[in-house]
Every structure is written in C-alpha cells, then in structure tokens.
Amino acid sequence: MQAAETHPPAAAGTRRARTPAIWIFIALDCSSFGLFFVVFMAERMGQVALFDHSSQQLSAVLGFLNACILITSSWLVAWANLAGRRGDIRRAQRLLVAAIAVGACFGAVKSYEYYEKLSHGVTVATNEFFIFYYALTGIHFIHYVVGMVLLGVLATGPQRYGPVEESRAYYLRWLEGGSLYWHMVDLLWVFISSLLYLLGAR
Amino acid sequence: MNPYRYAKALAWSGMVLLAGTIVFWGILGQNIPPYSPALGPEEFAAQIREHAGQIRLGMIVQMPISVLYFTWGVSLWVLMRAIEKENGANAVLSILQLGGALFTTIVFVIPCSVWLAVAYRPEVMDPKTLMMMYDFGWMFFDMAYSLTTLQLVAFGICVLQDRRERPLVPGWVAWLAMFVVVSFALFTMMPLVYDGPFSRSGLLNYFVEFAMFFVMWLVVGLSVIRALGRLEREYYEAHASS
Numbered sequence: 001m002q003a004a005e006t007h008p009p010a011a012a013g014t015r016r017a018r019t020p021a022i023w024i025f026i027a028l029d030c031s032s033f034g035l036f037f038v039v040f041m042a043e044r045m046g047q048v049a050l051f052d053h054s055s056q057q058l059s060a061v062l063g064f065l066n067a068c069i070l071i072t073s074s075w076l077v078a079w080a081n082l083a084g085r086r087g088d089i090r091r092a093q094r095l096l097v098a099a100i101a102v103g104a105c106f107g108a109v110k111s112y113e114y115y116e117k118l119s120h121g122v123t124v125a126t127n128e129f130f131i132f133y134y135a136l137t138g139i140h141f142i143h144y145v146v147g148m149v150l151l152g153v154l155a156t157g158p159q160r161y162g163p164v165e166e167s168r169a170y171y172l173r174w175l176e177g178g179s180l181y182w183h184m185v186d187l188l189w190v191f192i193s194s195l196l197y198l199l200g201a202r
Numbered sequence: 203m204n205p206y207r208y209a210k211a212l213a214w215s216g217m218v219l220l221a222g223t224i225v226f227w228g229i230l231g232q233n234i235p236p237y238s239p240a241l242g243p244e245e246f247a248a249q250i251r252e253h254a255g256q257i258r259l260g261m262i263v264q265m266p267i268s269v270l271y272f273t274w275g276v277s278l279w280v281l282m283r284a285i286e287k288e289n290g291a292n293a294v295l296s297i298l299q300l301g302g303a304l305f306t307t308i309v310f311v312i313p314c315s316v317w318l319a320v321a322y323r324p325e326v327m328d329p330k331t332l333m334m335m336y337d338f339g340w341m342f343f344d345m346a347y348s349l350t351t352l353q354l355v356a357f358g359i360c361v362l363q364d365r366r367e368r369p370l371v372p373g374w375v376a377w378l379a380m381f382v383v384v385s386f387a388l389f390t391m392m393p394l395v396y397d398g399p400f401s402r403s404g405l406l407n408y409f410v411e412f413a414m415f416f417v418m419w420l421v422v423g424l425s426v427i428r429a430l431g432r433l434e435r436e437y438y439e440a441h442a443s444s
Contacts, residue, residue, distance in 0.1 A: 021362075021373025028381045032410070039399050039406065124394045135391045135400055142387050 022177040026184050029143075033188055036139075040132050040195060047128060054129035055200025057122065062113055063197030066106050067190055073103040074186040077151065081179045084172050089157055092175065096155040099182070103148055106189075110141060136192050140185070147185045150178045206434040209280040213427045216274025220419050222267045223310075230260030231317065235408050236340060240397040246336070247329035254321040261318035268310035274423070275303020275353065281429055282360045285370065295360040302353025309346045313339040340402045341393060347386035354383040354422070370429040375421055382418040386411065 044051045080095035117123075117130075124131050158164075158171035228234045232253050237246055250257070282296035316339035320332055358376035361369070391400035392407050399405040 021377055024374040025377035025381045028378065029385075032385060035410065036406065043398070124391070128398065131391065131395060131398065131400060135388065138390065139388060142384075146384075 051129045052200035058197050060197045063193035066109050067193050069106045070186040070189050073099045074183050077179045077182045084175045093155050093157050096151055100151050140192055143185050147182050154178050209277050210430045212273045213277035213430055215270040216423045219270035226260040226264040230256045232257055235403040238403045239401055243329035243333050246333050250324045250332055254324050257321035261314045265314045268307055272304050272307040275300055278357055281426055284433055285360055285364045295356045298356035299353050302349055305349040313343040344389045344392050347389050351383040354379045371425045375425045379418055379422050382414045
C-alpha cells in the first residue's frame with residue numbers, strides 16, 4: 001500500500017539553465033511587433049498624407065524622452081545583471097530599484113500623453129493612424145507594466161527560504177531572463193516611437 | 203491506483219476538440235473568417251440565411267464537444283500537480299489553470315449557442331437583430347480572453363518551475379503558450395473598430411491571433427501527452443518490484 005502511494009523520485013540534480021527558453025518568447029514577440037510594423041507601413045502607403053498629418057499631432061519630444069528613459073532604465077538593469085553575476089546581490093537589488101524608479105517616468109509621460117490626446121477628443125475613432133497609435137502603444141504599455149512588475153519581484157532578491165545556493169542560482173537565471181525582457185521593451189519602444197512620432201514629423 | 207490513469211486520454215480529448223473546432227466551429231460555422239463587422243444589416247442577413255443550415259449543424263456539434271476543453275484542462279492539472287508536488291505543497295497554479303480551463307469552456311459554449319440562435323430562423327428575423335446577436339457572440343468569444351490567458355499563464359509559470367534535469371515540458375513550450383495568450387490583449391481593439399487589421403475578421407485580430415492559438419494548442423497538447431506518458435512510465439518503473 002505504501003509503495004503504491006509513493007511517487008517516483010524526481011530526476012536528480014537541478015534543471016539546466018533556462019534562460020535561453022525566454023528567447024522563444026522574445027523572438028515571437030518581436031516577430032509579432034514586426035508584423036504590426038509591416039501592416040502599419042502597408043496602411044500608411046495608402047494614406048500617406050493622413051498618416052503624416054496625424055503623426056504631427058504627436059509630440060516627438062515626448063516620444064524621444066520616453067526612449068531615453070527606457071534606455072537609461074535598461075542600462076541600469078544591465079548593470080544589475082552584471083552585479084548579480086559577480087555575486088553582489090545587494091547591489092543588483094539597488095540597481096533594480098533605480099531602474100524601476102527611472103522606468104516609472106515612462107509610465108508618467110505616457111499617461112500624460114494619453115490624457116492629453118483623449119481630452120482633445122483624439123481617440124481610436126479619429127482615423128486609421130490613431131487606431132495604430134493606440135494599438136501599438138497600448139500593447140507596448142502592457143509589456144511595460146509586466147516588465148515593471150517583473151523588476152519589482154526581482155528587486156526583492158532571492159527567496160529567503162530553502163537552500164541558499166539553489167535559490168541564488170534560480171534568482172540569477174530569472175534576473176537574466178527579466179533583463180532580456182526589459183531590453184526588449186526598450187528596443188520595441190525605439191521602433192514604435194520612430195514609426196509613430198518621427199516618420200511623419202516635419 | 204496509477205495516479206496518471208485517464209490523464210492521457212483526457213489530454214487526447216483536447217486534440218480531438220482542436221480538430222472538431224476547426225471542422226464544426228470554423229468550416230461549417232462559417233468562421234474562417236467570420237462575417238466582417240463592416241457588412242450592412244441586409245447584406246449580413248443574406249449571408250446568414252444562405253448558410254443557416256451548415257452554421258446550425260456546426261454549432262449543434264460544437265456546443266457539446268466544447269466540454270472537451272475542460273477535460274483537456276484536467277489533464278494539464280494532473281501534469282501540473284506532479285510538478286507542484288516535487289516543489290512542495292503549493293497548488294495555487296494548478297487550481298488557477300483548472301479554473302481558467304473551466305471558464306474557457308463556457309467561452310466556447312455560450313457564443314456557439316448565440317450563433318446557433320442566429321441560424322435558427324433567420325428568414326423571419328429582423329436583420330439588425332441578427333447582426334446584434336452575432337456581434338454579441340463575437341464580443342463574448344474574443345473579449346473573454348483573460349480566462350484563457352489565466353489558464354495558460356498559470357500553466358507556463360508552473361512548467362518553468364519544474365526543477366528536473368530534463369523538464370517534463372520544455373521551457374520553450376511554456377514561453378510559447380504564455381506569448382500567445384498574452385498577445386490576446388490585442389483583442390482590446392476589436393470592439394473599437396469595424397474593419398481593418400484589428401477587426402474581428404481582420405489580419406491581426408483574426409488570422410494571426412487564431413492561427414497562433416491553434417498552433418500553440420497543438421504544441422502544448424502534444425507536449426502534455428508526451429509528459430504524461432513519461433510520468434506514467436516513471437511510475438511503473440518505480441513500482442515494478444512491488
């Protein structure tokens with residue numbers, strides 16, 4: 001009876017480093033954004049004047065500012081990753097907190113921009129360009145929020161329960177995965193801001 | 203009793219539903235692609251009246267077989283419990299997954315019943331009423347995406363916590379599942395537009411999203427069948443002497 005209820009032993013040893021698996025997510029996500037960009041360009045070709053005129057209603061300064069904010073935040077996350085690899089987890093945590101603080105500015109700027117557009121009656125119903133504007137920046141904003149939550153969880157450090165070495169190795173894998181994700185959020189914004197804010201700018 | 207008994211059959215039930223959904227919901231149900239929201243009421247009603255018989259047949263079969271989504275969810279639950287038990291007593295993710303699977307089953311059943319009603323007697327119905335009912339079905343079908351997102355994100359996170367040297371389900375399968383269900387957020391644009399790539403029959407919100415979902419469903423389904431087979435083999439090997 002006892003034997004019947006016993007489960008087979010878990011495979012011995014710890015699981016191989018899992019970081020590369022997140023690349024499938026990043027590759028798929030970048031591909032799908034790539035497809036959005038192609039569709040955007042195809043729609044734009046049919047209505048160049050409308051898209052250019054609409055693009056001029058956006059603030060290229062705010063778009064560029066947000067790109068700078070995300071690049072800075074991404075840079076801090078890269079440093080956090082390096083600190084973690086050196087074994088300095090405390091420093092990695094502090095850098096992650098700094099990255100979150102800088103990253104929060106992106107949310108503030110984007111929220112202001114949405115408020116400003118909506119209060120002037122610029123919605124998805126305005127024209128084709130603004131359908132893409134809200135879709136692309138909205139989907140990117142969801143990625144941003146997920147990234148901020150991920151950085152927040154990573155900033156709390158390795159879990160304090162269980163074997164220290166195992167927790168630390170597990171944490172460093174997630175730190176690397178989280179860093180890759182945040183770089184993707186940053187990279188996507190560079191493309192989105194170029195397409196939406198700069199392509200039709202005077 | 204072998205704790206994995208029935209689980210593989212349930213995992214296969216998901217693959218049966220996948221094939222059935224393509225045939226009954228997709229082909230017979232006139233959902234490849236669905237009718238465009240840009241159609242006017244008269245044009246839309248004419249389409250429905252012309253294809254009412256096959257839509258009715260499609261939905262009559264699709265509604266009862268949709269229960270297989272829940273049975274498929276139970277097979278994922280069995281697999282997830284095996285991973286969770288190795289990591290401790292926490293069962294939160296497997297419960298979330300099972301709840302998500304149950305509610306996704308409802309997302310299949312209710313819209314299909316609405317489309318069945320649309321095809322029931324369209325010749326005596328007002329075109330605008332038909333259009334409203336059809337729209338309602340699609341709003342429910344697309345906009346309840348968070349239930350499926352919940353199910354497969356919980357599955358993905360659980361699978362990534364498998365600490366075996368050779369994981370039961372490869373990490374890339376977990377990331378693929380999570381990517382596809384997170385990308386459902388694009389459906390948010392669907393109720394705001396009437397044509398173009400973001401509409402319910404558009405390039406992005408129909409062709410890309412649904413193609414990705416079906417591919418992901420197949421990949422996750424086959425991975426789970428394989429993993430359950432492995433768990434069963436391990437169980438029998440461990441108990442061969444007793």
